[in-house]
Amino acid sequence: MxxxxxxxxxxxxxxxxxxxxxxxxxxxxxxxxxxxxxxxxxxxxxxxxxxxxxxxxxxxxxxxxxxxxxxxxxxxxxxxxxxxxxxxxxxxxxxxxxxxxxxxxxxxxxxxxxxxxMSQRYIKMPTTLDEQEESMRKFRSIANFPKIIGVIDCTHIQIKKIRADGGLLYINRKGFPSINVQVVCDADLKIMDIVTRWRGSVHDSRIFRECRLKQRFEAGAFSGLLLGDSGYPCTPYLFTPLLNPQTEAEQRYNRSHIRTRNTIERCFGLWKQRFRCLLRGLYGDIETARKTIVACAVLHNIAIDMKEDLFPGERHVHTENNIPVQPYVANPIRGNIRRRQFIETYFS
Incomplete structure (x- = not known):
């Protein structure tokens, strides 16, 4: 035959x-x-x-x-x-x-x-002052948003249905099981920090609240800031967009924020185009799925260092599952004050 x-x-x-x-x-x-x-x-x-x-x-x-x-x-x-x-x-x-x-x-x-x-060798935040200043310079060249060393967001990676106890906690707001993966990227679309241990039902703000990166920022390990969407709390080291900009300075801040934060969407798009398993779903056990996500992040960073291109015609389009952002309403007062001072200093 x-x-x-x-x-x-x-x-x-x-x-x-x-x-x-x-x-x-x-x-x-x-x-x-x-x-x-x-x-x-x-x-x-x-x-x-x-x-x-x-x-x-x-x-x-x-x-x-x-x-x-x-x-x-x-x-x-x-x-x-x-x-x-x-x-x-x-x-x-x-x-x-x-x-x-x-x-x-x-x-x-x-x-x-x-x-x-071996992920710590290839996925790491800028630590020295020179590295942080270089990251700030690259981000500022995008939309003139100063003092940014990273952009943060979460993306859902689909997994197979979990039938054991607690399996329902992996179901996200769109109704499919997933791991909610938190990523911080730089202006070159490299992944600088990744968290893969959270189930799909967990909100982005909780993942950040309980991650080690937040502790490092609060301990003063970095001189720059993070940018995030409205699903995160506005803090002295993580700036979110204004929900209702009133003045011209606030509108300039929001426009610059959106263009700069778009870096993380492009990172997700490029990452998932390179590794279609992240785009279409992982179907091994949970622990293997988490390791595979981190492994693909390591390979993604190496590919950027080696200037690996996508196939002709492929674009860095983020094909997220259109899960709506739940705005973080009760922003800390210190974060709002710091953001206001920042807008007056750099966008007025």
Whole structure:
């Protein structure tokens, strides 16, 4: 039977095909790095140079059994990248590389765990004064909004339905299960801070209220400010837009705020275009889903450093699930006073 001729198969043929896919018959494997650059990028959505960089980065952490049909580090990395970038059925990824679906699943889980473990090397806030001033300069060049070192927002990553106790707490306001992921990005769209431990029903403001980054700002670790939408409280270190701007200075502040804060929307769009699994949903267990999100953030930052482009015609459009923002009404007095002084100083 020609296993590639599926259109004319009946159900019996499909059963035979499934048995073939799950058999232990050795399958042909090719080295993906023997492909030319265009073919490699078409299959894996990244350039060879990027793939080799990731392989070199984690090679020492990949156990490679030379016996039997074990996957080489090269195949392990490209299988994971293809599966996340294309959001491909694991069976199809396995067939392409001559392995079973279970091997692809284990490989993706292992690569995600390794990359998540080294996330602090690639996901970090600017700490030195020079780094913070450089971040402020780049943000100010967008819409003349001064003293900004990062933009914050949350995005919902869909997961499979949780049937255990507490599963309903993962259902967000749009009615599907998700992890509410908090991200802070810089003006280059790199992810500087990420929190993935919260369920979809949790409000953005609570995630920030209980995160370590808030504690660092309150301890004076940073000289700059964050920008957030109206779902966050306005504080002396996190500025939100004015809900009812009255004066010309307030309107200028809001216009500049919107254009600058749009950076986080572009970050989400680029991140999810690179890794379609974030756009369409993760269907492993919760812990693996969290590690995969962080792993994709690490890869996203490395891709920006290496100036990896999207395919021609793809745009950095944020395809969020249009979950409405619940405005944070009771803003702290100190935050409102600080914002008022800021507007009078820089926008009057």
């Amino acid at each position: 020609d296993v590639n001729s599926i259109d004319s198969m009946d159900f019996e043929d499909l059963d035979v095909l499934e048995a073939y896919r799950r058999s232990n018959i050795p399958r042909n494997r090719v080295n993906p790095f023997d492909l030319n650059d265009d073919e490699f990028r078409y299959k894996y959505r990244f350039n060879k140079r990027f793939g080799l960089k990731i392989i070199d980065l984690i090679r020492d952490d990949l156990a490679y059994d030379t016996r039997g049909q074990a996957l080489s580090p090269e195949l392990q990395v490209v299988c994971a990248i293809r599966n996340w970038a294309r959001h491909e059925i694991q069976d199809d990824t396995g067939d392409l590389h001559g392995v079973s679906q279970s091997v692809i699943s284990k490989t993706c889980k292992k690569i995600a765990s390794i990359l998540a473990h």
